[in-house]
Amino acid sequence: MTAQAALRSDHADLLRQARLEAYSTPIEDFHPGAPRLFQSDTIWPWFERLRKEAPVHYCTKAPIEPYWSVTRYHDIMHVDTNHAIFSSDVSNGGIMIRDVPPGYEWPSFIAMDEPRHGEQRKTVSPMFTPDHLDEMAVLIRQRSAKVLDSLPRNETFNWVEKVSIELTTQMLATLFDFPFEQRRRLTRWSDVSTALPKSGIVSSEDERRRELADCAETFGRMWKERQANPGRDLISMMAHSEATRHMTPDNLMGNLILLIVGGNDTTRNTMTASVLALNENPAEYQKLRDNPALIDTMVPEVIRWQTPLAHMRRTALVDTELGGQKIRKGDRVVMWYVSGNRDEEVIETPDAFIIDRKRPRIHLSFGFGIHRCVGMRLAELQLRIVWQEILKRFDRIEVVGEPKRVYSSFVRGYESLPVRIPG
Numbered sequence: 001m002t003a004q005a006a007l008r009s010d011h012a013d014l015l016r017q018a019r020l021e022a023y024s025t026p027i028e029d030f031h032p033g034a035p036r037l038f039q040s041d042t043i044w045p046w047f048e049r050l051r052k053e054a055p056v057h058y059c060t061k062a063p064i065e066p067y068w069s070v071t072r073y074h075d076i077m078h079v080d081t082n083h084a085i086f087s088s089d090v091s092n093g094g095i096m097i098r099d100v101p102p103g104y105e106w107p108s109f110i111a112m113d114e115p116r117h118g119e120q121r122k123t124v125s126p127m128f129t130p131d132h133l134d135e136m137a138v139l140i141r142q143r144s145a146k147v148l149d150s151l152p153r154n155e156t157f158n159w160v161e162k163v164s165i166e167l168t169t170q171m172l173a174t175l176f177d178f179p180f181e182q183r184r185r186l187t188r189w190s191d192v193s194t195a196l197p198k199s200g201i202v203s204s205e206d207e208r209r210r211e212l213a214d215c216a217e218t219f220g221r222m223w224k225e226r227q228a229n230p231g232r233d234l235i236s237m238m239a240h241s242e243a244t245r246h247m248t249p250d251n252l253m254g255n256l257i258l259l260i261v262g263g264n265d266t267t268r269n270t271m272t273a274s275v276l277a278l279n280e281n282p283a284e285y286q287k288l289r290d291n292p293a294l295i296d297t298m299v300p301e302v303i304r305w306q307t308p309l310a311h312m313r314r315t316a317l318v319d320t321e322l323g324g325q326k327i328r329k330g331d332r333v334v335m336w337y338v339s340g341n342r343d344e345e346v347i348e349t350p351d352a353f354i355i356d357r358k359r360p361r362i363h364l365s366f367g368f369g370i371h372r373c374v375g376m377r378l379a380e381l382q383l384r385i386v387w388q389e390i391l392k393r394f395d396r397i398e399v400v401g402e403p404k405r406v407y408s409s410f411v412r413g414y415e416s417l418p419v420r421i422p423g
């Protein structure tokens, strides 16, 4: 048996057990937000049963506050596009399944309602226009080529570390015009800001605060520099726009964390997922080698298959109804994009990874409505370029061991993926 086949069969065993558990647990006891289910990648049968039997489900038996789970594609779309009913605002708890801790001091525009959200979003959106992305493409290609050329042959290495983190961090450094040689500090801040207490990334809340205070101080200094000498980076854009130039330092810090996490974890984990998905589906990998033009449809397909942000959460501003359930003002409503992306009523054979799907852009991974991902075109561009450069160089990238997944029900990602490039 090849290494890949052995891995597939181990994971199939795990999934079989998970299915038994999911179908023998009373549905009122379901807690699909349990991070362990994401870390072991056994969440699928739980969501499958919810979509069929309780598509709008209230969880009261978790070690976290009660929350609604919305698991079908169209119901998710309804919540995401009705921002007057469903709030993102930090003052109502924010956008993650758990409320932001009391006294959380870094509001960002993803966790704001109108009109503040729209004003601040407008400030950074020129970074992501098609013209500006065309300009950036040249640099992205050069950097991708350099990183890929430096990879070892016939030797096992961690794809996450050497490629996914490296390329997305380089991109971030460019977006902020951050000192290039210190770019790994951005990666660390991104990891620290989303780490759960049990994830092992930081050992205490104090340590997290210390590290993020360092982030705030570093960017505070850069803000002052760019106020005097603006460039074409995100910090300069915010320092000189009417909507954001008078932001409090805490609001600045919130927006920075948003842009760091938004631009980092998500694209990074999709880059890793693409290698994993192609290895788990060798016939698809062969199709891609035979026809590199399929990169254009493969990229949205990987983004759907991976769903790098598993959920966004809203809070009901008024009593309302969804899927026959009565939602009360103040209730937490979790939109499980990861489940909507496997909704068999909207997407044909949704569990399959098919790089030439007819309509690969039918997915929820970037959200919908006023908060729809502002960096989505950049993410797709990066992924397209890296695969164009990979196919020019390597016949195959082989996954040779288990991926290690992140302990989180928010970021769906990988800590490591051991690979080998024969050569």
Ligand code: HEM
Pocket (backbone or CB within 6 Å): 080, 109, 110, 111, 121, 175, 258, 259, 262, 263, 264, 266, 267, 270, 303, 307, 308, 309, 312, 365, 366, 367, 368, 369, 370, 371, 372, 373, 374, 375, 376, 378, 379
């Ligand atoms: C595959 C990669 C990516 C995925 C899957 C992703 C996913 C998402 C999702 C689900 C949302 C929230 C949508 C909603 O609430 O309706 C979002 C918002 C956002 N994303 Fe992304 N993202 C990605 C890449 C990026 C990149 C590269 C950047 C920037 C460099 C970025 C910056 C943002 C920002 C600033 C927001 C907040 C938008 C707002 O509140 O108006 N994202 N993203």
